[in-house]
Amino acid sequence: MKTIVQKVLGAVAVGSLLAVQVPASAADTASKKIALSNNFAGNSWRQAMLKSWEKVTKEAVAQKVVAQAPSFTTAENQATEQAAQIQNMILQGYDAIVVDAASPTALNGAIKKACDAGIVVVSFDGVVTEPCAYRIAVDFKQLGEMQIDYFASRGLKGNLLEVRGLAGVFVDDEIHQGIGDGVKKHPEYKIVGSVHGNWTQTVAQKEVAAILSTLPTVTAVATQGGDGYGVAQAFKAAGRPLPVIFLGNRHDELTWWKEQRDASKYETMSGSIAPGSSTFAFWVAQQILGGAKVPKDMKLPLTVVTQNTLDEALKNTEPGGVVNMEYSQKDVVDFLAKLK
Amino acid sequence: MKTHTVSHFAKWQRWRAGRPWLGSCLAAVLAWAATVFSGQGQGSGELLTVALTFSAFTVLVSLGQMLVISVGPGNADLSIPSSIALSGAVAMLVMDGSNAMIVPGILAAVLVGALVGVFNFSLIRVLSIPPIIATLAGSLIVMSVAIAIGRGLKIKPPPLFSDFMAMRLFGIPLLAVVVLAVSIAIALMLERTVLGRSIEAVGQNDRAAGLAGMRVELTRFWAYVICAALAGLAGALISGFSGGNSLDQGQEYILLTIAVVVIGGTVVSGGAPCVPGIWSAAMFMFLLVAMLNAAGAGPGLRMLLTGLIIIGVIVAASSPGKR
Numbered sequence: 001m002k003t004i005v006q007k008v009l010g011a012v013a014v015g016s017l018l019a020v021q022v023p024a025s026a027a028d029t030a031s032k033k034i035a036l037s038n039n040f041a042g043n044s045w046r047q048a049m050l051k052s053w054e055k056v057t058k059e060a061v062a063q064k065v066v067a068q069a070p071s072f073t074t075a076e077n078q079a080t081e082q083a084a085q086i087q088n089m090i091l092q093g094y095d096a097i098v099v100d101a102a103s104p105t106a107l108n109g110a111i112k113k114a115c116d117a118g119i120v121v122v123s124f125d126g127v128v129t130e131p132c133a134y135r136i137a138v139d140f141k142q143l144g145e146m147q148i149d150y151f152a153s154r155g156l157k158g159n160l161l162e163v164r165g166l167a168g169v170f171v172d173d174e175i176h177q178g179i180g181d182g183v184k185k186h187p188e189y190k191i192v193g194s195v196h197g198n199w200t201q202t203v204a205q206k207e208v209a210a211i212l213s214t215l216p217t218v219t220a221v222a223t224q225g226g227d228g229y230g231v232a233q234a235f236k237a238a239g240r241p242l243p244v245i246f247l248g249n250r251h252d253e254l255t256w257w258k259e260q261r262d263a264s265k266y267e268t269m270s271g272s273i274a275p276g277s278s279t280f281a282f283w284v285a286q287q288i289l290g291g292a293k294v295p296k297d298m299k300l301p302l303t304v305v306t307q308n309t310l311d312e313a314l315k316n317t318e319p320g321g322v323v324n325m326e327y328s329q330k331d332v333v334d335f336l337a338k339l340k
Numbered sequence: 341m342k343t344h345t346v347s348h349f350a351k352w353q354r355w356r357a358g359r360p361w362l363g364s365c366l367a368a369v370l371a372w373a374a375t376v377f378s379g380q381g382q383g384s385g386e387l388l389t390v391a392l393t394f395s396a397f398t399v400l401v402s403l404g405q406m407l408v409i410s411v412g413p414g415n416a417d418l419s420i421p422s423s424i425a426l427s428g429a430v431a432m433l434v435m436d437g438s439n440a441m442i443v444p445g446i447l448a449a450v451l452v453g454a455l456v457g458v459f460n461f462s463l464i465r466v467l468s469i470p471p472i473i474a475t476l477a478g479s480l481i482v483m484s485v486a487i488a489i490g491r492g493l494k495i496k497p498p499p500l501f502s503d504f505m506a507m508r509l510f511g512i513p514l515l516a517v518v519v520l521a522v523s524i525a526i527a528l529m530l531e532r533t534v535l536g537r538s539i540e541a542v543g544q545n546d547r548a549a550g551l552a553g554m555r556v557e558l559t560r561f562w563a564y565v566i567c568a569a570l571a572g573l574a575g576a577l578i579s580g581f582s583g584g585n586s587l588d589q590g591q592e593y594i595l596l597t598i599a600v601v602v603i604g605g606t607v608v609s610g611g612a613p614c615v616p617g618i619w620s621a622a623m624f625m626f627l628l629v630a631m632l633n634a635a636g637a638g639p640g641l642r643m644l645l646t647g648l649i650i651i652g653v654i655v656a657a658s659s660p661g662k663r
Contacts, residue, residue: 041487042588044494075480167639195633202582202589206394210630213386214375233583237393237506238386252494252584320493 029289030064032095034282036071039082039102039126043199044250045226046073048321049100049125049275056279056326065329066286079106086110089119096120096285098278101128104170120288124281124300125273126171134288136281136298138273140171143302144178145185147222147246150269152186156244158219161211162194163204163231165224172196175224192216197223201230201252208234220244225272228253248272249305249323254314261310270305270313274325283332294336360605361617364624367603367653371627378634389511391626396519397581398593398600398622400574403526403615404567405597406606408471410543410613411563415471419479420571420597423456424590426486427575432495432585439500446576453572456482457565464564465557486587494584505581515577522570527615535562543610600625603653624653 036053040046050071057069072089074081079102087110089097097114101107101123108130111121115132124136151160162179165172183189193211197204204227212218212234221231225248235242242260247253247270260266277300288294303323305313313323356362372391376384401420408417427449435445456478463474497505507514530536538559541549550556571590579585602608603624604617628649632642 042483042591044586047487164639167643193633194636196639198591200588200591201586202578203592205582206626207629207633209390209394210387210626211633213384213390214378214630214634229583233581238390256583320490 029066029286032066032286032289033068033093034066034096034098034285034289035089035092035094036069036278036282037082037085037089037097037099037101038071038073039079039100040077041073042077043226044320045272045275045322048324049278052276052324052326053278053282056276056328057282060282060286060329066289069282074102077102079103083107083110086114090114090117094119096122096289098281098285099123099126099128099133100278101126104129120285122281122285122288124277131296134284134294134296134298136277136284136300138171138277138300139302140174141178141181143224143271143273144175144180144222145182146178146271146302146304147269148179148182148186148189150246151189151220151222151244154244154267156219157188158190159192159216160189161208161215161218161221161243162191163197163208163221163223163227164194165197165199167196172224179222189220192218197227197230199224199226201227201233203227203230205230205234205237209237212238212240217241218243220246222246223248226250226253228270229256232256242266244268246270247305249274249303249313249317251314251317251319251321254305254310254317254323258310258314261307267307269307270323271302272322273300274303275322276324276326280327280332280335283327283329284336286329287332287336292336293340295339298335298339360612360614361620362605363653363656364603364605364617365620367649367656368620368624368627371624371631375627375631375634378631385511387627387630389508389513391623391630392516393513393581395619395622395626396513396516397574397578398596398625399523399618400519400577401571401590401593402597402600402604402618402622403523404570406601406604406613406615406618407526407539407563408567409598409601409606409608410539410610411560412543412546412610415560415563415610416598417460417475417564417567417571418472418594419456419460419475419482419568420593421590422479422482422486423453423568423571424575424578424593425585425587426456426482426489427452427572428579428585428589429486429490429493429495429587431576432497432579433489435495435498435501437496437498439498442498442501442504445501446573449572449576450569451572453575454565454569456572457568458561460568461561461564465561483587490585490587494586496584497580501580502583505577515581522573523615523619530613530615535559539563540611540613543607543612545611596625599650603650 053071060066072085074085082102097119107128111128111130111133114121121133123133127135127137164176193215195207195211197207208231220243223246228245228247229252231245249270249272303325305323317323408415430452431445431449434448435441460475460478463469463478464471538554541554542556542559546556578589600621604621605614
C-alpha cells in the first residue's frame with residue numbers, strides 16, 4: 001500500500017520535474033517542424049553555421065522539443081533559387097522557417113506567402129525586409145566602427161586600407177558605413193585604398209596585392225572577416241611591413257595571429273558573429289511556436305577575441321572553423337525575458 | 341598616292357589578322373601605364389611582378405579552357421572552380437605539410453583534375469548532355485566531394501612549397517616561368533602534334549575532320565581531360581601560394597577564363613586557339629582591376645567599366661568582316 005503511494009508520489013514528482021524542464025513557452029512544440037533555408041555553404045563560416053544547427057537541432061529532436069529540423073542549402077547562391085526553395089517548404093508544411101537570405105528584398109514575395117500560410121519566418125544573419133518576418137540582425141555597423149576605435153585605442157596613426165566584402169550585399173554596406181563613421185570620429189586616419197575581397201581569402205590576397213604596389217605605407221587594415229589571412233599573405237609576398245590587420249575570428253586567422261604574436265609580439269583584435277547564431281534563430285522560432293511574444297527586430301551580440309583571450313579562443317575552435325558559440329534554449333529564453 | 345595608303349592599310353590589316361593577341365596586349369600595356377600613373381608613379385615594377393604572379397594562375401586555367409572552347413561551338417568547361425577546390429584539398433591532404441610529399445601531392449592534384457575531365461566528358465558523350473550543362477552539373481558533384489573531403493578544413497602547405505611559390509628569379513616570379521613553360525608546351529602541342537592539329541580541325545568542322553579520318557570524340561576527350569588536369573595543377577599551386585586550401589579558391593575562374601580566352605583572340609566558335617593571347621589577356625584582366633582599384637572607382641562603376649572595356653577590347657581586337 002505504502003509502496004504504491006510512494007510510487008504514485010514519485011511519478012508525480014517526476015512529472016513535475018519534467019514540467020519544470022520545459023521552460024517559459026507553455027505550449028507544446030513537440031509536433032512542430034522547423035526548416036532552415038540557407039543560401040550558401042561554400043565558406044568556413046557557413047559550414048560551421050550548418051554544423052551548429054545540426055548539432056543543436058539533433059538534440060532538440062531527440063528530446064522531443066520539436067519533431068523535425070532539417071537544413072536545406074541552395075546550390076547556386078541565387079535569390080530566385082532560394083525563393084523556390086521556400087515555396088517548397090510551404091508546400092511541405094513546415095511550421096516555421098529559419099532563413100539566412102541571399103537578398104534582403106528578393107525573397108519578400110515567397111516569405112509573405114509563407115506568413116500567409118501561417119508559417120513563422122525567422123531571418124538571421126542575412127535578414128529580410130518583409131515586415132511579417134522576424135529579424136535577428138547583427139550590428140554590422142558596430143563591427144565596422146569598433147575596428148577604427150580599436151586602432152585609435154592603440155594610438156595608431158596614418159593610412160588605412162579597407163578590405164570590403166561582396167559588392168551590393170547589405171552586410172558589406174553596413175560594415176563599410178561603420179568604418180566610415182569610425183574614420184569620421186577619428187580624423188587621424190585616412191583610407192588610402194579600398195578593395196573588394198568578396199570575403200574570400202584568395203580573392204582578398206589578389207586584390208590587396210594588386211593595389212598595394214600603388215599605395216604609400218599602410219598602418220592598419222580594416223576588414224570584414226574571413227579574409228585577414230589572405231591580406232597578411234599579400235603583405236608578406238610584397239615584402240611590406242605588416243600592418244595591424246583586424247581579423248574575423250577564423251581559425252586560420254587566429255593561428256596566424258598566434259604565430260606572429262609568439263614571433264614578434266604582434267597585437268591585434270578579432271571580431272565577428274558566431275555561426276551558432278543559427279541555433280539562436282532556431283530557439284527563437286521554437287519559442288514563437290510555443291506561444292512566446294517576441295519582438296520583430298532583435299540584435300545579436302558580436303563575439304570578440306582580444307590579445308588576452310586569443311589562446312583560449314584558439315583552443316576552443318576547431319581547425320577550419322570559426323570562433324563559435326552555440327545558444328541553448330535557456331540562453332534565448334533569458335534573452336527574450338530581458339527584452340521585455 | 342592614294343593606292344599607296346590603301347596598300348599600307350591592307351598590309352597592316354593582314355599583319356594584324358595574323359596576330360589576334362595584339363589588341364589585348366596593347367590594352368594590358370595601357371592598363372599598366374594608367375595604374376602606374378594614378379598611383380603617382382610608385383611601384384611600377386612591383387605591380388608587374390604581382391601581375392605576373394596572379395596572371396600565371398589565370399593563364400594555367402585559361403589554357404585548358406582555350407583547348408575546350410577550340411574543339412567546337414558549345415564546348416566550355418564550367419567545372420573549373422570545383423576542380424580547383426577539390427584538387428587543392430587533395431594536394432594539401434597528400435602533402436600534409438611534409439616537404440618530401442610535394443611532388444606526389446602535385447601529381448595527385450593533376451590526377452584528380454584529369455579524373456574530373458574524364459567524368460565531364462563521359463557526361464557529355466555517354467549521356468549526351470550539352471557540355472555547358474554537363475560540366476555545370478558535374479561541378480556540383482565535384483564540389484560536394486571537395487566539401488566531404490575537406491569539410492572546409494584548411495591544411496597548410498609544406499614550407500618548401502610556399503617558398504617555391506613566392507620565389508623570384510631576377511624579379512620574375514618562378515611560378516610565371518613554370519607556367520610559361522607549360523604555355524610553350526601547349527603551343528608546340530597545337531602546332532606540331534596530331535592531337536593539336538586535330539583540335540583545330542575538329543573545331544573548324546567536325547564533320548570534315550571526321551571524314552578526313554580524325555578521331556573527333558577522342559580529340560574532344562583529350563581537350564576536356566587536359567583542361568581539367570591543368571585546373572588540378574592550378575588548384576595545388578593556388579593552395580601553396582595562399583597558405584592552404586579553401587573551398588572557394590577557384591570561384592573566380594569560371595567567367596574569368598572564358599573572358600581571357602575570348603579577349604585573347606581565340607575564336608569562340610572554335611578551331612583557332614591563340615596561346616600568346618591568353619597571356620596578354622590574363623595580364624590585362626588583372627591590370628584592369630588594379631587600375632580601377634587604384635583610381636578609387638566604386639564597385640558599381642568598376643563592374644560597368646570592366647564590362648565596357650572588355651566589349652571594347654574584343655571589338656577592337658577582332659578584324660572587321662572576319663568575326
